[in-house]
Amino acid sequence: MSGDRNSNSHSRFAHAFAGLLVQRAGSVLLVMLALLAVSLWGTSKLHINSNQLDLISQDLEEVKDVKQVIDMVGGSGFLMVALRSSDEAAMKRTADDLAAILQADKENVRNVSYKLPVEFIQQNMVLFVKTEDLVEGKRRIMEFLRDKLKRSNPFFIDLGGSKPVELNMQDLVDKYSSIGKKSIRDDYNISNDKKMLMLLVKPMWDNTEIGKTKEYLERLKGQIDAYSAQPGKVKLVEDYKLMGDDKTIAYGFTGSYKTTVDDSYAIEDSLEPVTLIALGSIFLITIIFFRKLAPTFLVVIGTVVGTLYTLGFTYATVGELNMITSILGGILLGFGIDYGIHFIFRTRLELGAGKPYDVAIRDAVMNAGRPAAVAAVVTAGSFFVLMVSEFRGFSQFGFLAGAGTLILGLTLFCWSASILALAGRINPELPQKLIGIMKPPPTNSATTGKELRIPKPKLVLGVSTAIVALICAAAVPWAGSEEPPKGVELGFFERLKYGVSFNYNTRALIPDGMSSVLLQDEINERFNISSDPMAIYTKDLDEAEGVYRELTQNPEKYPSIDQVVSIFTFVPPAETAAANAKVLEEWKAEMAQLEADGFSVAALPPEMQANAEFFQKVLDAKPFDVHGVPANYTAQFRNLPSAKPENHGYLTYIYASVDLMDGQKMLAFSDETRVIKASYTPGKFDQDAWDPKAPTVEKEFRAAGATQLYARLARIVLWDGKLTVVLTALWILAMHFLDFRNVKLALASVIPLGVGVAMMLGIMALTGLRLNFMNIIILPILLGFGVSHGLYLLHRFLEGTSPLVALRSVGAAVASSTLTAVVAFAALLAAAHNGLRSMGLVACIGLITTLVVSFTVLAAVMQLMYDRRQRESGKPSGEGGSAGGGKDSEPKAA
Numbered sequence: 001m002s003g004d005r006n007s008n009s010h011s012r013f014a015h016a017f018a019g020l021l022v023q024r025a026g027s028v029l030l031v032m033l034a035l036l037a038v039s040l041w042g043t044s045k046l047h048i049n050s051n052q053l054d055l056i057s058q059d060l061e062e063v064k065d066v067k068q069v070i071d072m073v074g075g076s077g078f079l080m081v082a083l084r085s086s087d088e089a090a091m092k093r094t095a096d097d098l099a100a101i102l103q104a105d106k107e108n109v110r111n112v113s114y115k116l117p118v119e120f121i122q123q124n125m126v127l128f129v130k131t132e133d134l135v136e137g138k139r140r141i142m143e144f145l146r147d148k149l150k151r152s153n154p155f156f157i158d159l160g161g162s163k164p165v166e167l168n169m170q171d172l173v174d175k176y177s178s179i180g181k182k183s184i185r186d187d188y189n190i191s192n193d194k195k196m197l198m199l200l201v202k203p204m205w206d207n208t209e210i211g212k213t214k215e216y217l218e219r220l221k222g223q224i225d226a227y228s229a230q231p232g233k234v235k236l237v238e239d240y241k242l243m244g245d246d247k248t249i250a251y252g253f254t255g256s257y258k259t260t261v262d263d264s265y266a267i268e269d270s271l272e273p274v275t276l277i278a279l280g281s282i283f284l285i286t287i288i289f290f291r292k293l294a295p296t297f298l299v300v301i302g303t304v305v306g307t308l309y310t311l312g313f314t315y316a317t318v319g320e321l322n323m324i325t326s327i328l329g330g331i332l333l334g335f336g337i338d339y340g341i342h343f344i345f346r347t348r349l350e351l352g353a354g355k356p357y358d359v360a361i362r363d364a365v366m367n368a369g370r371p372a373a374v375a376a377v378v379t380a381g382s383f384f385v386l387m388v389s390e391f392r393g394f395s396q397f398g399f400l401a402g403a404g405t406l407i408l409g410l411t412l413f414c415w416s417a418s419i420l421a422l423a424g425r426i427n428p429e430l431p432q433k434l435i436g437i438m439k440p441p442p443t444n445s446a447t448t449g450k451e452l453r454i455p456k457p458k459l460v461l462g463v464s465t466a467i468v469a470l471i472c473a474a475a476v477p478w479a480g481s482e483e484p485p486k487g488v489e490l491g492f493f494e495r496l497k498y499g500v501s502f503n504y505n506t507r508a509l510i511p512d513g514m515s516s517v518l519l520q521d522e523i524n525e526r527f528n529i530s531s532d533p534m535a536i537y538t539k540d541l542d543e544a545e546g547v548y549r550e551l552t553q554n555p556e557k558y559p560s561i562d563q564v565v566s567i568f569t570f571v572p573p574a575e576t577a578a579a580n581a582k583v584l585e586e587w588k589a590e591m592a593q594l595e596a597d598g599f600s601v602a603a604l605p606p607e608m609q610a611n612a613e614f615f616q617k618v619l620d621a622k623p624f625d626v627h628g629v630p631a632n633y634t635a636q637f638r639n640l641p642s643a644k645p646e647n648h649g650y651l652t653y654i655y656a657s658v659d660l661m662d663g664q665k666m667l668a669f670s671d672e673t674r675v676i677k678a679s680y681t682p683g684k685f686d687q688d689a690w691d692p693k694a695p696t697v698e699k700e701f702r703a704a705g706a707t708q709l710y711a712r713l714a715r716i717v718l719w720d721g722k723l724t725v726v727l728t729a730l731w732i733l734a735m736h737f738l739d740f741r742n743v744k745l746a747l748a749s750v751i752p753l754g755v756g757v758a759m760m761l762g763i764m765a766l767t768g769l770r771l772n773f774m775n776i777i778i779l780p781i782l783l784g785f786g787v788s789h790g791l792y793l794l795h796r797f798l799e800g801t802s803p804l805v806a807l808r809s810v811g812a813a814v815a816s817s818t819l820t821a822v823v824a825f826a827a828l829l830a831a832a833h834n835g836l837r838s839m840g841l842v843a844c845i846g847l848i849t850t851l852v853v854s855f856t857v858l859a860a861v862m863q864l865m866y867d868r869r870q871r872e873s874g875k876p877s878g879e880g881g882s883a884g885g886g887k888d889s890e891p892k893a894a
Helices: 004-009 012-023 025-045 061-073 088-104 119-127 131-152 170-175 210-228 256-290 293-317 325-352 357-388 392-426 430-435 457-473 492-496 515-527 541-553 574-596 612-619 631-637 663-674 706-740 743-749 751-767 775-797 803-830 834-872
Strands: 079-084 109-113 196-203 235-238 248-254 534-538 561-565 650-656 676-680 697-701
Touching: 012 025, 012 357, 012 392, 025 293, 025 392, 061 534, 061 650, 061 706, 079 088, 079 210, 079 256, 079 515, 088 109, 088 196, 088 210, 088 248, 119 574, 119 612, 131 170, 131 574, 196 210, 196 515, 210 235, 210 256, 248 256, 248 515, 256 293, 256 325, 256 515, 256 803, 256 834, 293 325, 293 392, 293 430, 325 357, 325 392, 325 430, 325 775, 325 803, 357 392, 357 430, 357 706, 357 775, 392 430, 457 751, 457 834, 492 751, 534 541, 534 697, 534 706, 541 561, 541 650, 541 676, 541 697, 561 663, 574 612, 631 650, 650 663, 663 706, 706 743, 706 775, 743 751, 743 775, 743 834, 751 775, 751 834, 775 803, 775 834, 803 834
Parallel strands: 235 248
Antiparallel strands: 079 196, 079 248, 109 196, 534 650, 561 650, 676 697
């Protein structure tokens, strides 16, 4: 022990615990091995719950709304299968065949939508067009027919004074060639250029159950391959760039089911290589610092054992992993090894002081144990803070990572100490041979005899503070709340005025060139539609009409909505239909008169004669209400027979006009559609209950879908990022004060942490890096881990050593433990997922800046504190002293 302070500061429990590890090392190891066996069993039982909906509180309105839609129609969104070829006929034949294969899979597929007979809409389109356009169309056709009748007269003589009337209806045809964005020219879901055809598949589960989706996609690929291998069938190739022909058709998957799977598993697929890289890098770093294999194996194996304990604890408490906590093992490997490194370095120092192995191990546990225990508690608390999050992925991660930190800290001290103690019993010299020794750093210069010190601490502090201040200033948004212009490459100085900005665009997080997103963009361009729609539930037709009219008649209130599709989309406006019906009656009378005057279909060109019968059906169109819409049209808006009675009703679909991968636009779209106030007349479509005098009712309706869920999650992440940073900072300050019982010492110990994180933000601003929905969660984690720098240095300093001795004693351990965490996060730079890469880059910058601040700013502050202590004790600064001072040599707060 170093003096009275240490004797007084360590509890009897700490003495007993250290003695137990040395005296009962065999028993301690047996207990640990037994726990390891149990943990391995629990770890083998763990599975990853890939249902993202389970990660959000089930009490949220957004979750309840989505569950209602899922119950009504079997899921939110679609799995889209896109066929791409220049041969329209081949695509349609293949689509028919694939649809039959898909629909035959009753176990996995609820329904498939790829074609819808459009004859009904074609015949009744005249009831939807504006009356003035119908009148214009009638004028052109009748003028053409009268001209044909005139020219078919055998007594007609053309003296060259007139030209035959040409019938040009293309402008009107183009204007009314679709209902909403659905073309009425073709039954199939085919693009206008006839080069892409879509099949919309509704699986038996929701798109949040990504594990099931991934399994089904593999099954579906097998079915497509088997179909393609049949004699006489076109070759199908999964390719997101190829344009097929009559022999080859390119196909691809997209839609909310596929994009969710791709993004989630891009993270998971990145973790395996990242973990291997991290383990190899950690191993290399520890070898470089220890310069021996034995201590490296000792701490690495101990870290793995502690991680397995944590996974066993996870099975016992939570029972499963999720897509967020699945990265737990890799995070703990990088953080947890810190405790083993500090213990080994301290044991080497105690052995270097000439102590017997048992005393050295005991004193290492005592002296390194306190700052390690405080660091573990503070770091664990920083993780536990995440438990306040509404997002279960974060709250469970916080709970398990916090518990894992405590487990790893205890495990590494028990593991390392008991193994070294057993080695010492075999041969008292063996611990020294295994891990080596480190002589206590000299306190005085060998040449001058003066005490070694950090030179010119005021200058070091002044210069480093100025540099730090300049870097931190770059993080300040001097332009206020003004956002940097989008899509504009800013110069260095222009960028500085915006400080650290937040990147809301989630396209920056996904892997570059993610095939499903590229295909979705191509579909948006070819079909002029946005991604999967959101749905609004209404219990009856009255409410459905009210919502439809609210959204379609007030576009200025909903600028982010591109298209509204409802059962009422296929019902012509009553006033327009009535007016057009009168025009049709007049038209039929004129046609009858034309026929009476001798007009015959035979007088028309052959290509027009084929459409004469259809034209007659068009003239016979009669106004109809919602009850006249065919069942194959209305089915897509009604609940399935399996739906719960309380979920029976109708859905109205809304499509966004904005890129929903832009977080700000997604939030705006969510805000516009979260609550929709619409008026309707009860009983209007129920003839038995209809009361013409019934008052109009106003009601609030809610849009449901993945967009609302992601918008809520985005808000949770943004709020949690701010809240957890504040709570973590308060927790760290409180724990440091309880540890040092001195405000100034507590503040000094958090200098590396606070200044380091501020510098990290400044460097991000200087280099153009931005915070985003993924790397923002790194901030509280960095705060939690960064506390160890100041803690270990100050605790060693408070043992009575000079600042330079403190740096030389534990500096290597601090640097080693920090660099192991840096390389663990740096391994994320090898990930294909941009979000993971951004997390790794931000973490590396933060860890390195805290380390640099520890060895500059904090070191200078400690030297100034030490000099003041020397002056107050009557000793001139720089006088010789020992590394192990007693009570009188205890540093005091500046």
